[in-house]
Amino acid sequence: MPDPTLQTPRQPTVDVLVVGGGPTGLTLACDLARRGVRTHVIETADELSAGSRGKSLQARTLETFDDLGVDDALKAAGAAFPPMQTWRDGERQGEWQLIEPDPEAPVSRHPQQWLVPQWRTQDILRDRLLELGGTLECGARLTSLTQADTHVTAEVARTDGGSRVMTALYLVGADGSHSTVRESLGIAMKGEDRGLRSAVVADVRVRGLDRDHWHIWPDDPPGELLLCPLPGTADFQLNAKITGEEFTATPETVRGLVAARTHLPSDAVTDVRWCSFYRPRTALAERFRQGRVLLAGDAAHLHPPGGGQGLNIGVQDAYNLGWKLGQVIACHAPDTLLDSYEAERRPAAAGVLDLSTRLYRAGRKPEDGDQSRYRGRVCHLLSVHYRGSELSVDARERRSAAGVQAGDRVPDLACVTPDGSCRNLFDLLRGPHFTLLAVNCAPPAVTAGIRTHQVTDGPLARELGTGLFLIRPDHHIGLAADGPEQLGRYLARFGLRNTETQRTLGAAAPGRRGARG
Missing domain, CATH: 3.40.30.120 (Glutaredoxin)
Known part of the structure; x- marks a missing residue:
């Protein structure tokens, strides 16, 4: 709860302090900065996160990025998803499409998903933010926050040993699944154990594979393994589900997975540039707003990677929240307008949780045409609506x-x-x-x-x-x-x-x- 004993500063350091320099935080910051709202982003890491991670940009996300002025750069940096190529016993078994177009989808100038490594998306959004006059500070970690009736006070520690106190009219936690902002507020994440298998994702360089296909070795056991060429790089993104809870992602274990599940020898992996082991979770924050602090992206909802929805739903959170903060700060709209953010976005996130879980559990199987058609019908996010909102x-x-x-x-x-x-x-x-x-x-x-x-x-x-x-x-x-x-x-x-x-x-x-x- 806001502390009325705190004195209001003469001038807040910024209008909005965004915690987290991922796609959600950077999208929000770009949207605010173009409205003339003084916006500062802090990111704990010394540089924006590496790794291709969320590589799939859906149609609705591409529309958002077009509006924010980064569509041309993203189009130049990416490519359409290549066809899938199935392998068994070292032989090609034919190609197929992971996502079949939906002829009944709402009309969009972006009819297909676009493949861009997440690190590249972040770089493009960072450049746009700086162009718009916003600021980004890496190596800066939120250590505490306190709310008053008129502002938020945040203590920020730097990796170089320095620290300072910042004030903002509003603070947005876009700091991921282990959100410091969410934990500071005491907001619980409600979820359930849906028995989803853990997985490894890595950016690797591999010899002996063409870059015109997304290669899949689908047999289970030991489990499917996929290698997707990443445009604008010499890398492939590796995905492999893991049986059991214990696995350490290292270059050696990644090479071992390739040798065990494909026809390629371990030394075909010439470089492991980044790797991560994760346990998929499904969870939803009890609330997205507490006073002058709001949550967005993975800080508010956790999705398994099925269907590539996590990054995209976070970007849509930012797109919904940005204009509302802009109206409150720049146009003196009533603060209650911000209540509509949770009212609109929390149901949307809940619906995508179920979708992501179903697609992750189903996996990617060449013989399952129904799943390909299902992905094409639901993954574009063009049909998300707010008909029940008080703003509609x-x-x-x-x-x-x-x-x-x-x-x-x-x-x-x-x-x-x-x-x-x-x-x-x-x-x-x-x-x-x-x-x-x-x-x-x-x-x-x-x-x-x-x-x-x-x-x-x-x-x-x-x-x-x-x-x-x-x-x-x-x-x-x-x-x-x-x-x-x-x-x-x-x-x-x-x-x-x-x-x-x-x-x-x-x-x-x-x-x-x-x-x-």
Whole structure:
């Protein structure tokens, strides 16, 4: 609980202190920095973590990264997933697709997963954060935090022996499964033992394999082993499930796994650049917010790696939280807006926990076409919605239960504007602002901080139907209405009614492109 005896500092060190320099923390920091919110990231390690780890970027994550200005760099750094190549007894058994496209998936300009080593994703996000004016400090560890009514005080220790006290309006724990922030708050993780096998993941260099396939030796026992070529490198990511709880991941034991489970000799592994042993867990934090401190990513929910959801769901946490913190800090929206973060993201995380567990248990089997189709239907995250959120208001008199509703991700379809130009919707939405779409009707006057577009024709107009649609900065429909009567009252939730007190979002942020690749 906040301690009212603490004195409010004249000026907080930063607006938001983000603890953890992984993909979740860096995504959040980029989103805040482009809004002009003073943001600082601290990372315990002396440098951003190595290892390919979460290498799969799903469609919804790629949309988020496009909005944040790092899509070009990630596309250049990665590649589409290669086909799977099955091996038995040293012979190729044919290739197949791990993920079959879903013909009924929501339309996205990113129709397939993109393969990028996690360390490279982090580097690109770091460069974008610095370009936007945010700051990152490695070798800095949170040792304690204390809350007051108006700020958070954090003690930070450095690996060089120094220490200091920082103050922030808000603090976000994105510091992983063993979160210091979560433990400091005393928030429990609720989970269950689902009997998931432990595993080894490593980045290795291997001779004797082509780099056009994701190679799999599926037989069990002793257990499947996979080697996936990592684009932009000479490395493969190795994955192998382990029977039993005790295993020490070293270059020698990794080479032993390759020799035992494939037709390759141990010396075919010419280098083990990074390796890790892990026990998959499924757990969900009891709450995502306590006062001025919030949890995101693995600090809030732990996923087995099935389906490659962990990194992606953490990025979506950040994308949901970033604009809400921005509205509270920069636009004086009520602090209660932040309660909607847990209300929207905790159910989404719970649903993905079940999905990840099912896919991890199923493994990757060439004969299981149903699993390939299932992965294609559910892994893209494009269908996640917030229809039950108090921020989702559908006031239209006529709407189809099967159609697009408030709370849904708005479809990225082509739209025709009064001047006759035709652009896809997400090109109009890009940026840290709200967007009001007036579909086949006249747009009303709105406050600053909202972009307005009139849509007169095209697939988007046919999909949405006539009306006003207020699109949140994370591309979900907040308000759907037949007319402007409810607009003013709805906007007041986000601090957008009183324009005199509003700081223009993103005014000081640099241009969109240019993240160093």
